[in-house]
Amino acid sequence: MDGSIYRDIKREYDLKRQIAIDKSKKFKEELYNKYPVLSEIEDEINMLAIRTTKAILMSDELTKQIEKDNLSLKLQKLEKKYDNELKKIGLTRKDLEPKFECEKCNDTGVVSYNGNTKTCSCFSQAMINETYKQVNIYKLDEENFETFDIGFYSKVANKEKYGIDKSPMENIENIRNIALSFVENIDSATQKNLLFVGNTGLGKTFLANCIASEVIKSGKTVVYQTAPILMDKVIEYKFSYNKTGVEKEQYDKIFNVDLLIIDDLGTETMSNNKFTELFNIINTRLLKNKKMIISTNLTLKELYKEYDERVMSRLIGSFTICKFIGEDIRLKKKKMFG
Ligand SMILES: Nc1ncnc2c1ncn2[C@@H]1O[C@H](COP(=O)(O)OP(=O)(O)O)[C@@H](O)[C@H]1O
Ligand SMILES: [Mg+2]
Ligand SMILES: [Zn+2]
Structure with missing residues (x-):
């Protein structure tokens, strides 16, 4: 394999991947500015994640389990609410993800295959x-x-x-x-x-x-x-x-x-x-x-x-x-x- 061609293409891939990620970030930012409710729900989801981590660290097994179940139920509800808000403006969660050219490798140029990575x-x-x-x-x-x-x-x-x-x-x-x-x-x-x-x-x-x-x-x-x-x-x-x-x-x-x-x-x-x-x-x-x-x-x-x-x-x-x-x-x- 020729090294310089490989490096050129790898650089191109890294660049187009970064551009796709940046674009989707920007899109999300603008969307959140326009629809603050989305950003509020996301904040709540993030808070829940912190509480879940804390719950896992609690010593008492029973309390831990109850708290965890309780939190995961809340999380499900929040995610549903988030999806509903998106639906109102004609979007799905997929629209907020970066648009990569290749869906198989997400423009990384490699895929995992039976635990190995291949080109x-x-x-x-x-x-x-x-x-x-x-x-x-x-x-x-x-x-x-x-x-x-x-x-x-x-x-x-x-x-x-x-x-x-x-x-x-x-x-x-x-x-x-x-x-x-x-x-x-x-x-x-x-x-x-x-x-x-x-x-x-x-x-x-x-x-x-x-x-x-x-x-x-x-x-x-x-x-x-x-x-x-x-x-x-x-x-x-x-x-x-x-x-x-x-x-x-x-x-x-x-x-x-x-x-x-x-x-x-x-x-x-x-x-x-x-x-x-x-x-x-x-x-x-x-x-x-x-x-x-x-x-x-x-x-x-x-x-x-x-x-x-x-x-x-x-x-x-x-x-x-x-x-x-x-x-x-x-x-x-x-x-x-x-
Ligand atoms: N099925 C088709 N639909 C639309 N445009 C076509 C189609 N087949 C050929 N063309 C166009 O016609 C032109 C000649 O076709 P090309 O494939 O180069 O012919 P050939 O290889 O047989 O010489 C090209 O501009 C091509 O884009
Ligand atoms: Mg021809
Ligand atoms: Zn690919």
Whole structure:
């Protein structure tokens, strides 16, 4: 693991955690100023806590028990009163808590697991994003299943143009369902990988992002890379003499990350070395049951021509082929929004 990247992200986490805490403190202060009754009840609750401690220190067992029961009843009542006051202004206790980005680790970056602490997946993903400079991953707020719009796809089938009976809209709905069940069954050995084929501007990268977003939300890690950059990195790594820790980490991640997205396959210039490496990546991941999404602008025919048969037979057998059809959404958007 690279120390400086780790430290940078840790610092970022500490900062965003502190900001969330400060914000909620400020919110509470303002709320208490506006509704002093809340602060009064809280004072009473705090007083009770002190009395409870005193009661526990009392020697006489019986008195101690009576006093304790009495106090806990009072405490319950006070808490109910507090909740009621909050309810009157449309709030719950949760609204007064800090809003952390990650609910699993409260932005500490670590979670307890069977009595051990381990790195939270959000932190691992942040490290991956940083080592890979995954610009694309930062678009996940915009490109996810909630913003997925089938309205960009025509309802009119055109067999001559697209070679299938379905309309682009029916086709994309079908592909979206395939994508959703891919997310659902990502760990299953019988779930196939996904191969997105189709012209540019038909939403292949968008859908890959939708899937990435869900997979990250479920606590898994994702590496997104375009084929040219990925293959260059791999070759560079293979043939460099002194490999740094980051480079090794980066290389290993290609094989170990839960989901690997290789975008725009076919746009890179292929060499024999790259062939071998690509085959190695796909093959290793297949053996480990680690899922992949590969997208390409090439047709299947072109893929067969362009790539080694070994790679292709592997691909076809273990990937569900999703053929994107329709008209360039980028152009449509331009027309709509100028
Ligand atoms: N389902 C969709 N809903 C809304 N916008 C989309 C959708 N699919 C694609 N887009 C938009 O259309 C444009 C092209 O999509 P993109 O995924 O880059 O296509 P491709 O990767 O096939 O070339 C992008 O601006 C993208 O945000
Ligand atoms: Mg694309
Ligand atoms: Zn987390």
